[in-house]
Amino acid sequence: MNLAALLPAEILAGTALAVLLADLFLPHRDKAYLGLLSAAGLAAALGGTARQLAAGLHASLWGGIFLLDPFALFFQTIVLGAALLVLGVSLPYLERWGRDDGEFYALLLMAVLGAMMMVASRNFLEIYVAMELLSVSSYALAGFLRPDPRSGEAALKYYLQGVLASAALLYGISLLYGLSGSLDLSVVGARSAGSLGVVALVLVAGGFALKIAAVPFHMWAPDTYQGAPAPVAAFLSTASKAAAFAVLARVLLTAFPAAQGPWQELFAVVAAASMALGNLAALGQRNVRRMLAYSSIAQGGYVLIALAVATPTAVAASLFYLAVYVFMNVGAFSVLSFLAGPTGGEELADLDGLAERRPALALALAVFLISLAGMPLTAGLMGKLYLFYAAVQGGYAWLALWGVVFTVVSYFYYFRVLRHLFWGTAPPRPAAPAASVPAGLALGAATLATVLFGVFPQPLLQLALHSLGMLR
Amino acid sequence: MGQPYLRLAAAALILAAFVLGTAAFLVWFERKLLGRMQVRPGPNRVGPGGLLQPVADILKLTVKEDILPEHADRPLFRLAPLMAFVPAFAAFVVLPFGPGLVSADLNIGLLWILAVSTVSVLALIAAGWASNSKYALLGGMRAAAQMISYEVPLVLSLIGVVLAAGSLRLGRIVAAQAHLWFAVPQVLGFIVYLIAATAESNRSPFDLPEGESELVAGFHTEYSGVRFAFFFLAEYSYVFLAAAIATLAFLGGWSGPFLPPVVWFLVKTYAVIFFIIWLRATLPRIRIDQLLSFGWKVLLPLSLVNIFLVGLFRFI
Amino acid sequence: MPEAFGILTLATLGGALGVVLATDVVHSAYFLVLAFLGVAGYYFLLGGEFVGAVQILIYAGAVAVLFLFAVMLTRRRADPVWGRSPARWLGVGGAAALLAWLLLTHLERHPWPTKLPPPAPHNTALIGKALFRPFVVPFEVVSVLLLAALVGALLLARKEGGAS
Numbered sequence: 001m002n003l004a005a006l007l008p009a010e011i012l013a014g015t016a017l018a019v020l021l022a023d024l025f026l027p028h029r030d031k032a033y034l035g036l037l038s039a040a041g042l043a044a045a046l047g048g049t050a051r052q053l054a055a056g057l058h059a060s061l062w063g064g065i066f067l068l069d070p071f072a073l074f075f076q077t078i079v080l081g082a083a084l085l086v087l088g089v090s091l092p093y094l095e096r097w098g099r100d101d102g103e104f105y106a107l108l109l110m111a112v113l114g115a116m117m118m119v120a121s122r123n124f125l126e127i128y129v130a131m132e133l134l135s136v137s138s139y140a141l142a143g144f145l146r147p148d149p150r151s152g153e154a155a156l157k158y159y160l161q162g163v164l165a166s167a168a169l170l171y172g173i174s175l176l177y178g179l180s181g182s183l184d185l186s187v188v189g190a191r192s193a194g195s196l197g198v199v200a201l202v203l204v205a206g207g208f209a210l211k212i213a214a215v216p217f218h219m220w221a222p223d224t225y226q227g228a229p230a231p232v233a234a235f236l237s238t239a240s241k242a243a244a245f246a247v248l249a250r251v252l253l254t255a256f257p258a259a260q261g262p263w264q265e266l267f268a269v270v271a272a273a274s275m276a277l278g279n280l281a282a283l284g285q286r287n288v289r290r291m292l293a294y295s296s297i298a299q300g301g302y303v304l305i306a307l308a309v310a311t312p313t314a315v316a317a318s319l320f321y322l323a324v325y326v327f328m329n330v331g332a333f334s335v336l337s338f339l340a341g342p343t344g345g346e347e348l349a350d351l352d353g354l355a356e357r358r359p360a361l362a363l364a365l366a367v368f369l370i371s372l373a374g375m376p377l378t379a380g381l382m383g384k385l386y387l388f389y390a391a392v393q394g395g396y397a398w399l400a401l402w403g404v405v406f407t408v409v410s411y412f413y414y415f416r417v418l419r420h421l422f423w424g425t426a427p428p429r430p431a432a433p434a435a436s437v438p439a440g441l442a443l444g445a446a447t448l449a450t451v452l453f454g455v456f457p458q459p460l461l462q463l464a465l466h467s468l469g470m471l472r
Numbered sequence: 473m474g475q476p477y478l479r480l481a482a483a484a485l486i487l488a489a490f491v492l493g494t495a496a497f498l499v500w501f502e503r504k505l506l507g508r509m510q511v512r513p514g515p516n517r518v519g520p521g522g523l524l525q526p527v528a529d530i531l532k533l534t535v536k537e538d539i540l541p542e543h544a545d546r547p548l549f550r551l552a553p554l555m556a557f558v559p560a561f562a563a564f565v566v567l568p569f570g571p572g573l574v575s576a577d578l579n580i581g582l583l584w585i586l587a588v589s590t591v592s593v594l595a596l597i598a599a600g601w602a603s604n605s606k607y608a609l610l611g612g613m614r615a616a617a618q619m620i621s622y623e624v625p626l627v628l629s630l631i632g633v634v635l636a637a638g639s640l641r642l643g644r645i646v647a648a649q650a651h652l653w654f655a656v657p658q659v660l661g662f663i664v665y666l667i668a669a670t671a672e673s674n675r676s677p678f679d680l681p682e683g684e685s686e687l688v689a690g691f692h693t694e695y696s697g698v699r700f701a702f703f704f705l706a707e708y709s710y711v712f713l714a715a716a717i718a719t720l721a722f723l724g725g726w727s728g729p730f731l732p733p734v735v736w737f738l739v740k741t742y743a744v745i746f747f748i749i750w751l752r753a754t755l756p757r758i759r760i761d762q763l764l765s766f767g768w769k770v771l772l773p774l775s776l777v778n779i780f781l782v783g784l785f786r787f788i
Numbered sequence: 789m790p791e792a793f794g795i796l797t798l799a800t801l802g803g804a805l806g807v808v809l810a811t812d813v814v815h816s817a818y819f820l821v822l823a824f825l826g827v828a829g830y831y832f833l834l835g836g837e838f839v840g841a842v843q844i845l846i847y848a849g850a851v852a853v854l855f856l857f858a859v860m861l862t863r864r865r866a867d868p869v870w871g872r873s874p875a876r877w878l879g880v881g882g883a884a885a886l887l888a889w890l891l892l893t894h895l896e897r898h899p900w901p902t903k904l905p906p907p908a909p910h911n912t913a914l915i916g917k918a919l920f921r922p923f924v925v926p927f928e929v930v931s932v933l934l935l936a937a938l939v940g941a942l943l944l945a946r947k948e949g950g951a952s
Contacts, residue, residue, distance in 0.1 A: 006925070013932060020939065063922045103943050110936040117929055126926045133933040140940025155944065179898070196894040548818065580837045580912060587841040590849025594821060597856050601814055613860060616853055623849070640838075640912060 002061045005052075005068055008045035008076070009116050015041025016109035023102025031101065035091045038105040039438070042087060042112070046080040049116075053077055053467075064184060065123040072120040074319060074467035075246040079119070082239040082326040083112040088442030089334040090231040095436075097145060097229075104144055108235070111137035115243035119250075124173045124183040127247055131169075131211075134243065135162050138236060142228035154227030158236075161210060161220040169207025175200035189255035198262050204251065205263070211244030212300045213237075215273040222281075225293035226346075230337030233289065234330040237296040242322045245303060249315060252307060260310060268308035272402050274301025279406040282413045289336055289346045291413055292329070295372060298410065299325060302403060305387050309394035312468055317386035319464035324371070324379035324453045331446035332368040334439070335361050351417065352424030362421045364447045371450045373414040374407050379453035386461065483575040487564050495708035496526035501742075502749050509753040533701040541604055548602035553695070553702035555595035559588040560709035567716055568642050570726045570733035581642040582634065585717060586627055589672075592706065593619045599695065599703070614760060619672060621767040626668035628775035632661040632782040633721045646725030655722040657785065661778040662722045664771050669714035670748055671767070673707065677755040678763060715744035792833055800826030813859050821852045838912040 003010070018041075019034050026033065053073040060067050087108065094104060114133030121127045139162065143155025177183055179200065180191035192200065210217040225233040252263055278298025285291035303325075306318030336346055338361060339354075355362040371378035384407060391400035453460050500515065500523060507514025515522030540549065566581040568574035578584050593616055600612015634640055636658070637648035648654075655662045671678035695703060719725060719740040726733035728740075758766075799822055806819030824847040831840030919927050 013928075016932070020935075062925060065922060065925065101943075103939050107936060107939060107943075110932055113932060114929070117925075123926075125923065126929070129926045129929045129933065133929055133936060136933060136940060137936045140936070140943055143944050146944060152944075194894075194898055196898045199890060199894050545812070545814070548814070551818075578837060579910075580841050583838065583841040583845070587845035587849065590845055590853075591821075591825075593849065593853050594818070594856070597853065597860070598818065601856075601860060609860070613857070616857055620850065620853060 005057070005059050005061055006066070008048040008052075008080075009113060011041055011045045011048065012109050012113045012116065015045075016106045016113065019102050019106045019109065023106070026102070032091065032095065034102045034105050035087065035094075035438075038109055039084065039087050041109065042080060042084045045112075045116075046077065046084060049073055049076045049080055053463075060122075064186065065126050066120050067122040068120050070467040071246070071250065074323075074464065075119040075242055076116045078242050078323050078326055079112060079115045079239040082235065082242070082330055083108065085326070085330045085334070085442045085446055086231045086235045086239075088438040089234070089330070089337055090229075092436040092439045093229065093231055093337045099145065104141070107137045107141050107144075111141065111235070112239065115239055118243050119246040121247075122185045122250070122254075124176065124185070124188070127251075128166075128169065128173060131207075131244075131247070132166065134240060135166065135211075138162075138232075138240060141232045142224055142236070144229050144232065148227070150227035151229065152227075154224040157220045158224040158228075161217070165207045165210035165217060168203045172200045172203030172205075172207065175203070185251060185255040189258060193258055197256075201252075201256055201263060202266065205248060205266070208244045208248040208251075209270065212241050212248070212304070213274075213297050214270050214300050214304055215277050215297065218274065218277070218297045218300075221297055222290050222293040225296065226287060226290045230289070230333050233293075234333035234337075237293070237333070238326045238329050241296075241300060242326065245300075245318070245322060249307060249318075253310065253315070264308050264310055267304050268396065268399055271301045271304035271308050272399060274298060274304060275403055275406045276301075279409045279413075282410070285413070286348050287346055288348060288351065288417060289333070291417075292332055292336075295410065295413070296329065298406065299329070299372070301406075302384060302387055305391050305396070305399055305403065308399060309391050309396050311390060311394040312465075314387065314390035314394055316461065316464040316468050317383070317390045319467060320386055320457070320461050321383035323460060323464070324383050324450065327446045327449040327453075328368045328371040328378075328380055331443060331450065332365060332372065334443055334446070335365040335368070338439070348417065348420050349424075351420040354420075354424075355422045361443075364443055366418055366421060367447050367450055369414045369417055371454065373411055377451065377454050379450050379457065382454055382457040382461075386457075480575075483565075487575055488561070491561060491564055491709055492705070494712050495705045496530065498708040498711060498745070499526040499529065499704070501745070502752075505746065505749045506753055509750070530701060533704075534698055536698075538698060543604045545602035545604065548598045550699075552595050552599035552602060553699040553706075555598060556592050556706035557702045557709070559591040559595075560706045560713065562588045563713055564709070566642065567713070568646070568720070568726075569737050571643070574643075577641070577643065580640040582630060582640045582645065582717070582721070585713065586630070589710065589713065590619070590623060592710070595706070603695075615674060617760075618674070618678065618763060618767075621764050622668045622671040622678075622771070625664050625767060625771035625775040626672055628772070629661040629664040629668060629778060630717075630721055632658045632775075632778045635779065635782045635786060642720050642725075646720055646727065649724045650727065653722060653724040658722070658778060658782060660774060660781070662718075664775045664778060665718060665722065666744075666747070668767075668771060668775075669718065670751060671763070673710040673714050675711065675748060675752060677751065677757050711745060711748060712741065715741045715748065718744045792829070796826045796829040796833065798826075799823070799829070814856065817852060817855045817859060820855070821848050824848045824852065835906075836911060838915055 015038060019038055022037065023031070023034060052068065053070060053076075056070060057073060058069045087105070090104065090108070094101075111134050114130045114135075114137060117130035118127060118134060121130060139155050139159045142158050143151050145151035173183070175196065176188050176192050179194075179197055180188045182188055182191065189197075206217060210220070213221040221237075225237060228236065252260075256263065275298050278294045278296070278301060282291050282294035282298065285294060303318045303321055306314040338358075339346065339350065354365070367378065371380035374380045374384040384403070388400040388403055391397065391403070503525070504514040504522065515525040518524040518528050540546065563585045565575045566578045566584050568577070568581075596615040596619075597612045600608045600610070600615070603609070633645060633654050636654060637645040639645060639648075716737075719737060723740050723744070725740075726737040728736035731739070801823075803819045803821070803823030803826055807816045807823065810816040810819055824843065828840045828843035828848070831837075831843055
């Protein structure tokens with residue numbers, strides 16, 4: 001029973017090991033098979049998790065260390081889906097850089113495994129271990145294009161700040177353990193009432209906030225998203241962020257309902273600061289990837305509204321938002337990954353006249369950016385609407401207003417990119433390489449989903465609400 | 473206060489005397505053996521059969537000038553010899569010489585010995601670093617690389633023993649060998665242990681950290697006088713410890729017919745020491761890259777195989 | 789054993805202070821070892837012999853050696869020590885003091901139990917059982933984590949154009 005319920009995770013671990021082993025024996029020209037093998041493993045895990053989600057699985061494993069409830073399964077599906085999209089984009093990307101080694105796929109699978117375990121754990125020990133798996137794999141992935149000094153910088157900055165956040169997290173966990181004598185989420189909160197518990201909780205939240213890139217733990221994000229391989233940046237900004245948010249929500253909502261007042265205020269401030277800083281800083285960026293990094297900080301701020309409001313509606317809205325955010329953000333980073341070469345090509349000017357050169361890519365990027373900005377007929381708008389509505393309903397009207405104001409601010413930089421795409425004068429330049437089949441599939445799926453969930457948001461919202469039903 | 477502290481102090485004193493005596497005796501033992509193996513008499517001037525030679529050496533070392541190299545890192549340079557010796561002494565504390573003949577019978581005796589003896593690497597690095605000399609630094613770095621590499625197979629080879637005995641207490645491990653020495657079913661582990669332990673105590677053919685022909689004397693190039701004596705003391709303590717663990721974990725410890733247990737323990741331990749010295753007399757030194765790849769690519773897998781086999785037999 | 793606790797606390801705090809205050813990174817590393825050993829002593833004092841010995845084996849014996857190795861491979865003694873301007877002292881010291889004040893006041897306010905349950909005998913065996921029964925999955929995740937760290941480190945350290 002226990003082992004069968006964790007089958008998707010086991011498939012992932014097995015695939016990662018198989019990829020590493022096969023990498024030893026495959027000749028260099030056949031490395032693409034490793035990517036396909038990884039994709040198969042990811043798809044199998046995704047299928048298994050989706051089936052568990054559809055079946056409404058709610059299982060407590062190993063005496064409560066794991067809790068596979070719809071909430072966990074929802075996030076596992078998000079993470080796996082994001083990873084599959086990222087993988088599809090990575091195939092041609094790595095080939096173009098001549099670095100299509102098996103390690104990339106193995107590390108990506110291990111990072112996904114860490115994220116999956118993280119969202120399903122209900123024990124601080126497992127949460128920490130799984131998060132470290134996600135982190136360590138991510139550090140290496142960020143530095144994967146090592147000859148490029150920016151990739152090294154990306155890895156180093158992420159690593160140094162990540163270690164600091166881990167230390168804060170561990171310190172908080174150790175305080176909580178001292179207070180409660182347990183690492184079990186269902187026990188810790190009840191036994192660590194009092195001011196020291198709040199201090200510990202803040203430290204723990206700091207550890208997760210880094211992965212969400214929420215202010216004031218956002219400093220790594222611009223450099224890392226800019227320097228890391230584009231697909232890795234896509235993964236970090238979506239799957240990793242979603243997993244950290246899931247754990248944070250679970251810790252706060254299930255373990256510390258007693259301390260709700262303090263942490264609600266804390267997250268209201270963090271969310272407001274993230275929205276403000278992310279959106280304002282994005283205004284000044286000429287590099288599109290860096291701009292997307294700041295935009296991603298801001299998007300993290302929108303999602304964190306849910307933790308400030310802390311009503312079921314708000315949390316469901318954040319689930320919805322994170323799910324659609326995967327499609328639009330992975331999509332945006334992916335389009336950039338096609339354009340950029342070893343010499344850059346991610347400046348605003350490089351996008352001039354893309355609509356003439358590569359109409360499909362330009363259209364896709366436009367859809368993603370419009371959705372990120374929150375325009376009608378896109379999933380992004382629905383997500384923002386749900387979040388702001390929940391904020392108003394939950395008595396945080398000022399936070400909703402704050403969000404609307406900065407959404408308007410964000411129009412400036414998103415539309416500036418669109419202007420370059422469609423109205424820029426294209427300088428003569430070599431055509432971008434043709435997209436391969438897996439990348440085309442990934443990009444097409446992301447575009448379709450972004451529009452589809454914008455027009456028909458109901459099923460996904462229902463699913464989010466349903467996933468939340470059994471969280472408490 | 474009172475009783476337990478007194479007992480502890482007495483035990484410490486006796487142990488210190490024993491460690492000193494053993495190290496001194498080992499110096500003589502090794503030189504004599506090497507001499508005989510190379511068809512020369514070895515030390516034979518001071519005392520009967522040269523037995524008092526180490527005493528004369530110690531006297532010489534204590535009155536010798538204690539030189540501090542220029543630009544040395546003074547505090548570390550002074551501390552390093554102590555750091556080398558204290559862990560060795562701490563390891564002796566849990567060593568049982570016979571049933572009940574132990575200063576502190578720790579639950580996790582074997583692990584304790586392994587743990588504290590790793591700390592001595594820090595001393596070698598400190599000595600190499602603090603001396604402000606390239607030979608010493610290279611020696612220190614080699615020592616660290618070597619000891620980390622061989623620590624792993626060493627510990628893993630002993631895990632088989634712990635698995636079979638079901639305890640980390642050295643007394644229990646000896647008791648578990650009442651019928652059959654672990655060296656017989658776990659011959660693979662025993663061989664891995666012997667090689668790794670020889671390397672761990674920086675003995676020839678693994679004496680690269682102090683290879684005379686390359687590094688003058690390695691990490692203790694710049695040391696003289698009493699501080700040098702401490703390194704010497706530590707090194708021979710580790711040889712004795714390595715042999716004693718081999719005896720306790722693989723050769724049935726103090727058990728044996730007719731003779732009292734302590735004698736059996738010492739006889740077996742000295743047999744292992746003899747073997748280690750024999751290796752030194754016979755084998756040439758190997759290269760540093762050979763050494764490292766041998767540790768990681770041969771010894772490590774072998775020790776894992778050993779654990780697997782032991783587990784398999786336990787399971788059946 | 790209050791005397792033992794006092795000595796260990798001195799060693800741990802002294803070591804920790806030494807790590808931050810020492811001007812030479814190598815000295816910092818050795819102070820760190822002192823702090824590690826102090827913590828190991830606490831474990832022994834609390835009856836956690838196994839954890840204590842593992843603390844020595846892993847932290848003092850392996851982690852510290854790795855630190856030293858890295859320092860010696862990457863840094864020369866002639867390198868300047870990073871600046872210690874008064875502003876930096878003030879900033880770092882202020883932040884540390886603030887955190888200490890925050891924690892200490894809250895630690896003091898908390899009603900800690902004055903009596904601890906006695907440590908379980910045979911806790912080595914208990915640790916083994918816990919690792920292989922309820923915590924078997926985290927245990928396996930740790931092994932994947934170590935593998936990821938290994939692969940990642942090799943990836944970042946490997947020479948370009950080397951064996952791939």
